[in-house]
Amino acid sequence: MENVEQKVYEILQELNVDYIKYEHEPLYTIEAAKELDKKMGFSICKNLFLSSRHKTEFFLLFMQGNKKFNTGKVSKQVGVPRMTFAGEEHMWQYLKIHPGAVSPLGLLFDTEKKVQFLIDADVLNMEKIAMHPCVNTATVALSINDFIQKILPASGHDYKVVTLE
Numbered sequence: 001m002e003n004v005e006q007k008v009y010e011i012l013q014e015l016n017v018d019y020i021k022y023e024h025e026p027l028y029t030i031e032a033a034k035e036l037d038k039k040m041g042f043s044i045c046k047n048l049f050l051s052s053r054h055k056t057e058f059f060l061l062f063m064q065g066n067k068k069f070n071t072g073k074v075s076k077q078v079g080v081p082r083m084t085f086a087g088e089e090h091m092w093q094y095l096k097i098h099p100g101a102v103s104p105l106g107l108l109f110d111t112e113k114k115v116q117f118l119i120d121a122d123v124l125n126m127e128k129i130a131m132h133p134c135v136n137t138a139t140v141a142l143s144i145n146d147f148i149q150k151i152l153p154a155s156g157h158d159y160k161v162v163t164l165e
Contacts, residue, residue: 004096008105008133012140015150019142026136028100030065033139036130037065040141044130045123047102049095049115050074051086058086058094062104063120064129067164077162078118101136104147107155109134117152117159124148124161 013020022040024163026035048061048069057080063069075083091097094114095106107117123129123144130141152159 002145004134005138006107008108008140011154011155012086012142012151015146015154017139017146017150019065019146021133022130022139022141024137024139027132027139028051028101028136033065035137040128040130040139042128042130042141044139045120047104047131049086049091049102050083051090052080053082053084057081058090058103058115059118060095060102060107060115061118061120061162063164064122067122070076070164073164074118074162078116078160095134097132097134101132101134103132103134105128105131105140105151107152107157108133110155110157113156115157117157118162119159121161122164139158156164 030046037043043065046063046065071083084089088099094110097106098107126144129144130139130140137151
């Protein structure tokens, strides 16, 4: 795919999703996004690309940025004996993204539906969410409702709610 970021904007426009785009220096961590959080007025969410130990199942976890990831707790809720971080090769293969740019918008490119989407229960209570448009030099802010009601169905993915502490 030539320009994944441009394709994301085209899809958002086709789906009639209102968003605000923020361009910035590359952000690789939630910690690095603190200035952007202040500018937007809310916190960017954390995205973790995970797999089963044998790399036969893949998961994208979308969670509040201030929460800690507990692999055992999430594994139990999903019914996978042990989760681990998935490698860059699978990120690109399924979501057309690289480390540091992991985003639920990558699900739009998972045409084989290999990645299961997990969402932190508390994220569903947020009015606005922010995520990378598959590159880490920009962030888009949009409503959680548009994400759940327009973007996820367009990607062909459903979601499973997980509880994190």
